Amino acid sequence: MVAQVKGVVVSGVAGLVIRVEVEVAQGLPSVGVIGLADAAVGESKWRVRSAIGNAGCKWPAARVTIGLSPADIPKHGTSLDLPIAVGVLLATEQIPKDCARDATFIGELGLDGALRPFRAALPAAIAAKRCGISRVYVAPGSARQVAVVPGVEVVVIRDLEHLVSVLRGESLADAIPEADAIGAMTSTVDMCDIRGHAHGRFALEVAAAGSHHLSLLGPPGVGKTMLAERLPTILPDLDEQTAIDVTSIHAVAGRLPLAAGLVRRPPFEAPHHSASATALLGTVRGRHTIPGALTLAHGGVLFLDEAPEFSRPCLEGLRQPMESGIVRIMRAAESVDLPAQFQLVLAANPCPCGFAVGKGASCRCTAMAKRRYGERLSGPLRDRIDIRLEVLRPTMGELAAQVGDSSVQIAERVSRARTRAAVRFREMPWSVNSHLPAGELRRKWAPDASGCALLIEAERGGLSLRGADRVMRVAWTLADLCEVDVPSRDHIAMALGLRGADRGPTDD
Numbered sequence: 165m166v167a168q169v170k171g172v173v174v175s176g177v178a179g180l181v182i183r184v185e186v187e188v189a190q191g192l193p194s195v196g197v198i199g200l201a202d203a204a205v206g207e208s209k210w211r212v213r214s215a216i217g218n219a220g221c222k223w224p225a226a227r228v229t230i231g232l233s234p235a236d237i238p239k240h241g242t243s244l245d246l247p248i249a250v251g252v253l254l255a256t257e258q259i260p261k262d263c264a265r266d267a268t269f270i271g272e273l274g275l276d277g278a279l280r281p282f283r284a285a286l287p288a289a290i291a292a293k294r295c296g297i298s299r300v301y302v303a304p305g306s307a308r309q310v311a312v313v314p315g316v317e318v319v320v321i322r323d324l325e326h327l328v329s330v331l332r333g334e335s336l337a338d339a340i341p342e343a344d345a346i347g348a349m350t351s352t353v354d355m356c357d358i359r360g361h362a363h364g365r366f367a368l369e370v371a372a373a374g375s376h377h378l379s380l381l382g383p384p385g386v387g388k389t390m391l392a393e394r395l396p397t398i399l400p401d402l403d404e405q406t407a408i409d410v411t412s413i414h415a416v417a418g419r420l421p422l423a424a425g426l427v428r429r430p431p432f433e434a435p436h437h438s439a440s441a442t443a444l445l446g447t448v449r450g451r452h453t454i455p456g457a458l459t460l461a462h463g464g465v466l467f468l469d470e471a472p473e474f475s476r477p478c479l480e481g482l483r484q485p486m487e488s489g490i491v492r493i494m495r496a497a498e499s500v501d502l503p504a505q506f507q508l509v510l511a512a513n514p515c516p517c518g519f520a521v522g523k524g525a526s527c528r529c530t531a532m533a534k535r536r537y538g539e540r541l542s543g544p545l546r547d548r549i550d551i552r553l554e555v556l557r558p559t560m561g562e563l564a565a566q567v568g569d570s571s572v573q574i575a576e577r578v579s580r581a582r583t584r585a586a587v588r589f590r591e592m593p594w595s596v597n598s599h600l601p602a603g604e605l606r607r608k609w610a611p612d613a614s615g616c617a618l619l620i621e622a623e624r625g626g627l628s629l630r631g632a633d634r635v636m637r638v639a640w641t642l643a644d645l646c647e648v649d650v651p652s653r654d655h656i657a658m659a660l661g662l663r664g665a666d667r668g669p670t671d672d
């Protein structure tokens with residue numbers, strides 16, 4: 165007799181539904197697995213055999229063949245234990261015939277029949293839903309993640325013995341446990357912690373409203389990190405799809421408590437400048453995809469402090485994802501695409517020693533060293549940064565000034581501005597000003613006559629074509645924040661100001 169059960173494995177950061185077929189035939193007792201299984205899946209037969217015995221059921225004294233399909237996709241990990249066990253029980257008629265229809269079983273079995281939570285339960289459940297599966301059997305520790313997928317019935321089971329009795333209709337499933345608080349994703353910082361830096365606070369608001377990449381140039385210890393780490397606090401909540409993607413990524417990376425629910429807030433990733441290209445871009449180790457900082461920042465902010473100190477492969481590796489929103493990891497047989505749509509914040513010192521500010525009296529760097537430092541951030545990378553802010557040490561007067569708006573107040577304005585842009589671009593494939601393609605910008609989205617006049621003036625004064633494009637994108641965001649329909653001369657003038665420093669590592 166042949167039984168069919170659906171299971172899920174993880175490929176990259178997504179789930180992949182696998183059909184498990186179990187055939188029990190007459191012959192010498194034996195067990196074999198076919199269909200590109202790795203060692204962990206191959207060993208599954210021994211774990212399942214013990215687990216079935218310990219659950220009070222019988223392993224058949226017959227020839228057992230376990231087939232996994234699609235046969236051409238490598239399968240790895242231990243998530244197929246449970247579907248294999250269910251397949252054997254079905255094929256030997258120890259559980260009702262139709263109980264696995266429209267259902268999948270997610271979990272790892274211990275030898276004693278205990279069911280362990282599966283780290284990537286959310287992507288697994290999403291893949292199952294896409295294949296028309298409406299019921300998911302999981303361990304209590306995975307139940308919260310599966311419960312966030314709409315249209316999926318979650319059946320919580322403790323161990324194999326419990327599962328058998330639930331499938332036979334002899335007992336009830338457990339209740340879904342309460343969600344844990346998500347420590348890693350809740351922010352404890354707020355914009356109102358920042359004293360002085362009025363210009364910096366405003367630049368952050370504009371960057372958030374138009375999703376513009378941002379660079380911060382200034383001497384060490386002046387507050388660049390403090391500014392950058394508050395950007396996520398004024399960004400809107402993640403939309404449903406991004407929230408699911410972000411939760412899947414962080415679950416696969418082992419960054420989330422197992423019982424956590426959906427991540428709703430944009431993540432903040434700040435890799436150190438000594439990080440390897442692998443740590444930034446991600447890698448495949450053995451059979452496991454390990455997302456890098458770019459992917460962990462998906463939907464949120466990637467902060468590179470002391471950006472010119474990052475290795476060249478790291479900085480070059482940023483370019484492709486910044487264009488496509490995807491990072492591609494090559495491995496021997498195949499390539500894996502991981503999502504990486506992030507907002508970049510670069511921070512840099514004005515020179516290697518960090519003191520070339522003002523008249524630069526205390527800077528001891530040679531002209532050559534300064535130029536080399538500046539050149540480490542390549543042109544194509546700099547071209548994507550719309551807002552370049554020079555961060556200076558606040559004066560005593562500025563520090564004593566009134567406390568500014570809180571993150572909640574600013575987030576409110578950011579959200580209104582984003583809504584204006586989204587309505588304007590409703591027919592377009594983008595929804596924020598920073599994603600406006602250059603060609604479109606010139607054809608359809610010119611500022612008003614006074615704005616155009618100022619822009620032409622600036623171009624005569626040496627503003628490059630690409631520089632002008634960036635100014636126009638930022639001017640649109642300023643117009644959205646001011647709730648006007650077309651950018652005017654004032655918005656262009658402000659955007660020119662936010663283009664910032666005409667020297668140092670991030671100038672044109």
Ligand SMILES: [Zn+2]
Binds near residue numbers: 515516518527
């Ligand atoms: Zn210096």
